[in-house]
Amino acid sequence: MTDFREVSPPTLPKTLPNVGQFQSGPPIAPIARLMIYSPDDWETFIEEWVSAALSASYKSVARFTGSGDKGIDVAGFVDANGLNGVWDNFQCKHYAQPLSPTVAWPEIGKILWFSFNGHYTAPRAYYLVAPRGVGTKLNLLLGHAANLKAETKKVWAKNIAESITGTQSVDLTGAFAAYVDKFDFSIFKAISPRELIEQHRKTPYFFERFGGELPARPLPEKPPEAVQGHEQRYVEHLLAAYAEHKKEAIADIAALKKWKPLSDHLNRQRESFYHAEAFRVFLREKVDPGTFESLQDEIHDGVIDTAEGTFVDGFERVKAVTQASQTVPLDAHPLGSSAFVKDRHGICHQLANDDRLRWTQP
Known part of the structure; x- marks a missing residue:
């Protein structure tokens, strides 16, 4: 039996x-x-x-x-x-x-x-x-x-x-x-x-x-008080957007001191840019070359229609685009679950740094 x-x-x-x-x-x-x-x-x-x-x-x-x-x-x-x-x-x-x-x-x-x-x-x-x-x-x-x-x-x-x-x-x-x-x-x-x-x-x-999970990310550095060379271009785009909003020339970030909301906004955008830059550097030797750039492409593809929409001024366009970046679906991207809100905003400014996004009309 x-x-x-x-x-x-x-x-x-x-x-x-x-x-x-x-x-x-x-x-x-x-x-x-x-x-x-x-x-x-x-x-x-x-x-x-x-x-x-x-x-x-x-x-x-x-x-x-x-x-x-x-x-x-x-x-x-x-x-x-x-x-x-x-x-x-x-x-x-x-x-x-x-x-x-x-x-x-x-x-x-x-x-x-x-x-x-x-x-x-x-x-x-x-x-x-x-x-x-x-x-x-x-x-x-x-x-x-x-x-x-x-x-x-x-x-x-x-x-x-x-x-x-x-x-x-x-x-x-x-x-x-x-x-x-x-x-x-x-x-x-x-x-x-x-x-x-x-x-x-x-x-x-x-x-x-x-496969597996990425190791813990180090905290990004705070932006220095003076704008650095590698962030010059996206800051220029932001200053142009603020100038269009206020309808007067804004030569540099020091000129924003009389408009606290704009000064605070710039500080937040610089923090986001440095956050995304730290993410990019962190990934450089941990993932296949081009992986972070493909994440930038996903964000670009998700916000470009918003960026090309009609707005009263460039400041409103910046806010709309960074807001849109928060809702870009990244579930299929290998870095999607690792990207924080600040990374998404910062990538928008990385794209602006490369002139792939612009806040004012030429």
């Missing part, structure tokens, strides 16, 4: 999911996402990581594809000499389990053989990168260069000789054996997937690839 037990409905959590969880389910940890990549996706991710997270270390980065890559997947070049100069190799392996020495032997053999034959200089460092890392046995060998060399020579005939070129057996004899004997095996290393993720987290591509 088959045994069975009665089950009860699962206990519901005592907290409500956020909007993203309600639509897409619980978040998937970055390290779990790495496991489901295809081998090609994995190489793309490593190329992205090397290019972005390690960009300060390399003059250029290249990805090698196809059967003739000679043991190179992603290369970081320290100088302009490419494979004939100082470079590091990142060997991408996407397996269902941690890498074993059996997987590493042919790759080590390729580096030895092709550098010996002058196809490239030996890399400065050779990193095995895999979503499940390397197993204990391989990790111990990589941590002791002399043992790794000895074991490589020991297994050469069985595990390496037939796996280097596909067209010939490479015997460990003669000048090549002498080359291997003098080779610096300390270049062979492994990088853990958690280290990859933490380094990638500092790049602009992390949130697009793995």
Whole structure:
């Protein structure tokens, strides 16, 4: 007789999911996402990581594809000499389990053989990168260069000789054996997937690839008393709007002191501009390039019809446009939930700073 037990409905959590969880389910940890990549996706991710997270270390980065890559997947070049100069190799392996020495032997053999034959200089460092890392046995060998060399020579005939070129057996004899004997095996290393993720987290591509919430934003600085060069243009547009409203010339912000409502309005707009500028700078190294600019485009598209409407003066146009910015739907934009009211107002003035919005008619 088959045994069975009665089950009860699962206990519901005592907290409500956020909007993203309600639509897409619980978040998937970055390290779990790495496991489901295809081998090609994995190489793309490593190329992205090397290019972005390690960009300060390399003059250029290249990805090698196809059967003739000679043991190179992603290369970081320290100088302009490419494979004939100082470079590091990142060997991408996407397996269902941690890498074993059996997987590493042919790759080590390729580096030895092709550098010996002058196809490239030996890399400065050779990193095995895999979503499940390397197993204990391989990790111990990589941590002791002399043992790794000895074991490589020991297994050469069985595990390496037939796996280097596909067209010939490479015997460990003669000048090549002498080359291997003098080779610096300390270049062979492994990088853990958690280290990859933490380094990638500092790049602009992390949130697009793995999702999650942006870290807390720092408080923006208060605007200095004097108008700075980078805000000159939008302030000029505001002064023109105030002048049209009062029907008299207003040369600078000091002239606003006799109209407190206008002076207060300008102060609020400058605070909003600095708020949006701080948001832009905060995002610069955290999201994909162009993401903040696309938010500006969304605000522009949402307020331009209002800006082109008919108003008694430019001051009324400014107020109408900034008010309209508060109701622009941003739910579909990746930064929509992170934009405060001051960000929306400030973006209007960023657009005015670039002459994409104007408060007075030419």
